[in-house]
Amino acid sequence: MSFDLKYTASPTIAKFMQSRAPRKILAGPVGGGKTSGCVIHTLLNAMQQEPDFDGLRRSRHLVVRNTIPQLKQTTIKTFTDWLPPDVFGKFNISDRTYLLSFEDVRAEILFLAIEDEQALRQLLSLETTTIY
Numbered sequence: 001m002s003f004d005l006k007y008t009a010s011p012t013i014a015k016f017m018q019s020r021a022p023r024k025i026l027a028g029p030v031g032g033g034k035t036s037g038c039v040i041h042t043l044l045n046a047m048q049q050e051p052d053f054d055g056l057r058r059s060r061h062l063v064v065r066n067t068i069p070q071l072k073q074t075t076i077k078t079f080t081d082w083l084p085p086d087v088f089g090k091f092n093i094s095d096r097t098y099l100l101s102f103e104d105v106r107a108e109i110l111f112l113a114i115e116d117e118q119a120l121r122q123l124l125s126l127e128t129t130t131i132y
Contacts (some may be wrong), residue, residue: 026038042061043083046100055104057104057107060108061107066113068115097110
């Protein structure tokens with residue numbers, strides 16, 4: 001299936017995406033495009049990974065919000081709007097995991113709500129390429 005992804009970053013988001021700093025912050029007003037910019041940044045990051053021994057570009061990305069409703073109503077919706085699962089992979093709502101699988105990209109996107117100590121402990125040994 002063919003998909004035409006059209007995205008134009010604002011100057012601030014473009015600078016954020018171009019930065020190779022190990023830690024960076026994107027701030028702005030509600031409706032300013034921060035989440036959409038982070039979705040596209042995650043996609044580009046997955047596509048720019050060095051291929052593994054078998055030629056696949058593997059990565060794992062973590063998306064964190066305060067609550068599960070925030071994840072479902074905003075962040076997950078934005079991810080699946082920009083990257084439709086029928087084109088880019090498979091979204092599993094029960095464990096809030098999106099497996100991107102297209103061309104040579106194999107990226108796992110984990111959506112985690114940090115609502116309590118138990119959720120916070122999940123981060124202790126989690127290895128990721130990016131955290132948003």
